[in-house]
Amino acid sequence: MSPHKLRHTYATNLAEQTNGDIPLIMSQLGHTSSDISLLYINTTREKARLAAEALDKRREKL
Incomplete structure (x- = not known):
């Protein structure tokens, strides 16, 4: 493990x-x-997809 990692x-x-x-x-x-x-900040595609879905759900409630 490097300091950068x-x-x-x-x-x-x-x-x-x-x-x-x-x-x-x-x-x-x-x-x-x-x-x-x-x-x-590193993220996976799955985490990004879930975050986008959560934003869409919040938008629908407004």
Whole structure:
């Protein structure tokens, strides 16, 4: 495990636990740009699909 891989793992876990709280992730990683922080967050296609479905369901309720 390299420090770089550890940083990616930490960012991904933090994103999952905080429902993608980008300002918090940026703060924890020491970034000033959300674009850079997003590069550290790894997700699977299945997680992305489930997130999109959840957003669609929320949109339908509105």
